[in-house]
Amino acid sequence: MPQFVVERNIPGLGKMDKETLKAISAKSNAVVAGLGEPYSWITSYVTGDKMYCVHEAESAETVYRHAREGGFPADRVTEITTLIGPHTGR
Incomplete structure (x- = not known):
């Protein structure tokens, strides 16, 4: 199933x-x-x-739906196309 990064701008979040x-x-x-x-x-x-x-999720629209129904911002939803890490360079 596709994975997405969701960017949410929430003022004061780090102090909650x-x-x-x-x-x-x-x-x-x-x-x-x-x-x-x-x-x-x-x-x-x-x-x-x-x-x-x-x-x-199956689609970015489903991620946006989750945000709408939860009352969460979803300023940007981007599909992850490739995962890399330290193991990639070995």
Whole structure:
């Protein structure tokens, strides 16, 4: 299944407490469960006022749907075409 990087601009994100982040995560999980199609939230990285998430879905439109239904911004959704890391150079 395709993977996508989702860029979210959320002012003050890096200063949110653990309970707020837990509530946001719970909402995302609930939306994923209600989509009625294959979808996986893999991980997210919080950096100041931005969050970068990796999701698996059939299409970018499904990722945007998840964002709309959850009330989350999805400023940019980009399909991951290749994964590289330290192992790539060996």
